[in-house]
Amino acid sequence: VGDADHDARVGVLQPATGDLGDLGAPIQDGGALPGLQLEDEGVPYEIEIRREDTETEPEVGIERAQALVDAGFPSITGAASSGVTIAVAQDVYFPEEVVGISPASTSPDITDMPGEFLLRTCPTDALQGVAAATLAYDDRGLETASTFFLNNDYGQGLNDAFVANYQDLGGEVYEQEAFEAEQPSYDSALEVVLGDNPDLLYIVGYPDSGEQIFRDFYENFDPDDTLVMVADGMQSHDLPGDVDNPMENVIGTAPAAVGPGRETFDQLYNQEFGSSPGVFTSQAYDATAVHLLAQFRADELSGPAVSAEVREVANPGGEVVTPSTLADGLEMALDGEEIQYQGASSEIVFDDNGDLDAATFDIFEFDMDGYTVTTQFEL
Amino acid sequence: MSNEPDNGAPDNGAPDNGATDNGEPEETLTASVGRWKSDLKLVVGLVFATYLAFGLLGILTGVSVNETAGFLQTVTFFAAVFALLTLALNLHWGYTGLFNIGIAGFMAVGVYTMAILTASPDGTPAGFGLPIPIGVIGGTIAAGLVGAVIALPALRVRADYFAIITLGFSEIVRLTITSGSLRRIEVGERIYGTGGGSGIRYTPVDTVVPWLLDFSVLGYLGEVLYGIGAVVGVSQSIINRVLYALVIITFVLLFYLLLQRIARSPFGRILKAIREDEIVARSLGKDTQRAKIKVFTLGCALMGLAGILWIGSRSLVTPESFMPVVTFYIFVALIVGGAGSNTGSVVGGFVFAAFLWEGPRFVRTILRSSLDVRSPPTIYDAFVELAALDPMPLVGYVVGSLDEIRWVLIGVVLVLLMIYRPEGLMGDRKEIAAATDLSRPGRGGSDE
């Protein structure tokens, strides 16, 4: 295994600076975490995890991915936003035949792309839209809704999926407003989406805007009037604290997380970076972990070789490897044993498109200390 | 301020007389070729010195040949792209004083037009499926036309006010193509539109390279290059990218010659006069409004074309590629090179690409992989450890913050450049706006 100097090499391509730096930097940390963890555990291998910064610019993203490939990295954990991931896949992963696993690109468009060299550890929004709509209309009996979503491909895509399903079920959608990230205030926009008193407000976005939106919400509107639903992007333990409100009228959907891996990950992350993990950080961890296992199991450090092993190490069948047993997993992979990785974010089962096979979603609620999963939702 | 403005190449020895004998006067041709040659020498020299320096740096720090080659290719690509944009901006700002800070917007118009024209009719959003060359030309024209439309009202206001109008325009373009309102427009069964945040997919224009390699001569060249690559350890994909960069460089040369012609002409003189004092030009009977509209349109078209050659060589365009900061990069490139000089623009594009855009990333990566120290969670922790006489956590923190530090250094470099070289690297080589050598007649063309 390995080239002359390395036993494994994974690039982590995320926006660490620029407009999405506050979101991407923690994801990058998550993606680099397996390397640090293994180093701490003293594994006797030369593992190189190289962080690259897309600077929140698609151009830089492509160029940095190319640099990783030129440097001989067969595996990349990235990119973050679907736009960048699609571009990078089309222009770098596919022609260069390296394996990219995105921890954060949820666009349904990615499903249609070949799953050989592009996979993801986050679920497609097509499914989450169904889950959210069913939960709202069927389970909670909410018949009218407005949506408020981030003006990018994630927001637009998930909003589309939700609205289509919700309307199919019979719900009425009053307003669909897109918002720009990190605006000075969302008072007026909230004024518009809540003007007609919908039963439900569906918000798609990330915590960076979410903090502000919920602040504005609690300052100007009565939480008892409206139930708010959020998606995986806002599943963050810090959110209530940052909003300084228990957010009791807010529920959310997110792809189901496997218990033990999650806790180990949270702990590792906190220990290493001194803060609690944010959105998509655990997915990034899993992406890198899968890459590492696949590389150890492959007989050479090349994209096609890794590609051939990715599903072998992740999908059901064989010994279960979790974040806490990652080092052992490497040994087993090296020996060519059958393993299945069950990660921090989910069980990680890839289908042929490279999408997660996960059809289970967590329903979570907030309180002052973060969120708790109350039920699960099977599709 | 220089008291002896550059008056062309010192090595231009062609005599003044004998020019009129044969229609197209030779002497100016040789003069411009001479000038051109000396500029070319300068640019090529700079480029090679830079490549050599970075190449050595790479090899000495143990970076693989392929990675170093990839880095140099990236520098070349971005240098060419920025040179194109900088040349266009030089026409606007350097020559005519049109303070256009909406470049990203005009690029966006060009690229999106090309995307819509060439994207497959079956995609989402759908395009018209036209051949790439038509898309390229269409995008260029669209950017020019939009420029003309903006120019009509906007050119009435003065520099700073004009600037914010162009910036406002570019933000309007970006926000509009992102917006849900134009994302999907259903026409019949097809869905057209901008695709909102997820953009439009199309066949990239760098597919011109395989097409070119189908021609026997070029194909042979390709084979030779691949062969060399195989020997020194450079992958085919890098060589393909180099070939595409060469295509853009061809455009740079064409742009350069075109703009040089414009700059050294009576028309160029009017442009300069507009920059200096428009009323004077008008009082001398020059139709400045027309000249400004023409120049603005031309420049915008070139920006559109540059955008197409750059972003169009990816297979997807999204609004995020057109943040205002892109405009700022081009301004920096122009100022670094020296506004008012076309050679300076090209040099600026290169220097920006090599030393501000790509170089620092290369160095950062090298630093990161050679300094393998763990970063403590916060800077506070690092200092607490330092107080306990352990400097490594601080070093680790620094390594961990290299992405941010890189930005700080770029900021510092910009400041230092402005302090020590405010007129730009080639700012003293401002061209004289005339189609002929302006030395005093009767003393020969080349007196100094």
Next chain:
Amino acid sequence: MKERVEDPTAQELFGFLLLLGIVVLTLDLVRLVFVGELPVSRLSSLLWNGIVDSLYIGLAAIGLSMTYSILRFANFSHGDLITVGAFGGWTVAYLIGGIGAAGLGSRLLLDADGGARAGDLGMSIVGSPLAIVVGLIAAAVFTILVALAIDRLVYKQLRDAGGITLLIASVGVALALRYIVAIIYTQDSRGVVASAPFWEPAYLPVDRINLHEMTLVLSAVALIVGVHLLLQYTKLGKSMRAMSDNRDLALVTGISTERVITATWIIGSGLAGVAGYLIVLDRSQITINLGWFLLLLIFAAVILGGIGSIYGALAGSLVIGITINLSLVWIPADLNEVAAFALMILVLIFKPDGLFGGVETA
């Protein structure tokens, strides 16, 4: 002041169209309210939000406008001075307000490690008024010190340089400032203020008043009036204008241009720092991109009003603030800035020197 060619016809036409547009929209607003599509309460809250937005844009815009006309360049680091003020001020507020409740490291780095949550510390104007007020002053002082240091190090070397040179240098300063803050405080965005306390007045027509928003409004208005008085009734105002007109002549008249520049920085950056601090007080969220994201709107306000006129800057802020909020009556939220920029462009075509006339640099 050189003559300019007058060309009133096109201008008048544009003015007419603009006016017509505004009249039509106003009538439509009345119609909407009448037919009940737009409740009065929503209209008034849109307007109020517009005014609040315009106040902090305005606070920052005054400073930008002053440096713009006196130092003759578009200062792209102004946004990051706002950020610096916010971080500096809140750090001091945390140092004071969080004594005993959180560790020094957490307080110094503004909860970068999650160890000093705003709610736990009670960081609100009611919870720890002293910390908040001292923080406000610290924001101003700290930003002023940073701005003066930058002036010594950078802009002073460039006094005779052209507007564009300075502009590029200021972009350099902006990047350096922003990412130095990022290195120290990390890039995480976080809430640093506890929930806003409310006051429910018995005798006013409004139900409840957000005390943080009120603090912002009152401080901003007080500062604006203060600056107005300062410039109106002291020699400083006049010497600033003289300097922005003709620096050599100002020198020859005995104006210590360096002192005027220092004063400009003090006022401009002080206001910027306060603006940053107050924005965070109102929004609670703090990120390193705080000022950068606002800068475009601030520039739009300054230029719309006419560079160099602080009243223009305020008027411009009002137009921008109201537009981005009120436009939501007609258009989706992702286009509200489009509306603001479009209006700005139209106004500039009608009044090419901005609403209040002004100078130019480049």
Next chain:
Amino acid sequence: MALLEVVDLDAGYGDLQILESVDLVVEDGEYVTIVGPNGAGKSTVMKSIFGLTNLMGGSVVFDGQEIHDLRPEQIIRTGIGYVPQSDNVFPSLSVLENLEMGAYILDEVPEDRLQRVFDRFPILEERKAQKAGTMSGGQQQMLAMGRALMLDPDLLMLDEPSAGLAPDLVDDMFDRIDAINDDGTAVLMVEQNAKEALRRCDRGYVLVQGQNRYEDEGDALLADEQVRQDFLGG
């Protein structure tokens, strides 16, 4: 000792040297004129005294104090007033504000002097509130002069004060300068209206290509055939 002593002055702009060892003396209460062709460096001499050029050598001593290292705003406090040749008003300030700027270094605006300026140039009082930049060329010249008179300097330096003024005002301007000089203020003046200027002054310098060419009493220079021919237009 002389009030102003310029010794062996080399000065220019950037690297470009314009003045070459220029010597110049103004005694207490003296009235000195500099004439010379366009581009000779007359304005440059004045700017150099006021610290607005790049000083390359020599010294400037005013009232026994070396001032060539001082900043302009300090120089004006030593008692030198200066009216530049062009760009000599603040265009966007009102007329009144321009005059007030003249008294900037004083604690308050001396009302009597302001009134004297208004008496002399009534149009300035009439147009107190007009922006200076919109005044006519001649009016601006009056304003610039008025501004310099707001202080009571020991040495008044005037760069072509009569340019652009109507004839009655030209005479008046010269009379006025005479009067100022009679009150004990030394005057250093550059003029293209050379005959008039030389007629009225005590002493004159002819500056050519950045160097002293002639120096003599005004009348003597006027009488000098060579000077008449070369510099006074016959």
Next chain:
Amino acid sequence: MSESTQATAGEKDTTEKRVADPVLQIEELDKRFGGIVAVDGASFAVERGSITGLIGPNGAGKSTTFNCITGVHRPDGGSVVFDGTDITGESPERIANRGLVRTFQIARELPEMTVLENVMLGPKGQLGESIWRSVAPIARGNVIEQEEELRDQAWETLEFFEIDHLAEEYAGNLSGGQRKLLELARALSTDPEMLLLDEPMAGVNPSLERKLLDRIHDLQEEGYSFLLVEHDMDVIMEHCEHVVVMHQGQVLAEGPPATIKSNEEVIEAYLGGEI
């Protein structure tokens, strides 16, 4: 005395008659800035081929009249007729292209262009001023020859104005007087039919001034017309055939220099009792 009454502006309708062959005619021109009436019903005419002086106290409205004639300002009332065509309110460039070119009182050089470039900008009808001709190889035609001619002319002009040693200097580095010369040289290089000169001699050295005036006379003989604003009465008296006196925006008097000189109103308003 009687002559001067005859010459006052009272009888505006007679303006045309007094000038046999007017190249420029101004009728009832008005221009206001806010409350200030800068030009107030001024009417006068300039004889073809003459040097006409326009004098008046500071602020009389001379420069504003120039601005109205040349299209920089739009008059509030009245008309300007040049060469038989009504040009009121036309744009500056059209007026200039008709052959009516002006200089500015406060010289407006193009600072970051060389002196030579400044002068070469002037000439009308330059082929290469079209973008296509300057770029396209075939359409270029005679552009280069024309440029060479222009260059030679420009050098001659500079030599005449004694600023040829500064030809390659940036115009912004010139001294006050040199700028005035450049201003004049540039205006002349447009080869106009008529020149409006706003205090061209202010700040110009006396020896050079004489040369300039000689040149103006030469040009006059070639058929150029001049309208000259000047405060130097010697120049006006010696060199103008006809003098128009403005005062508070109105034409106070006009006539031959000798008459004007003795016109008491003029003396009172302008000449300051002396002479």
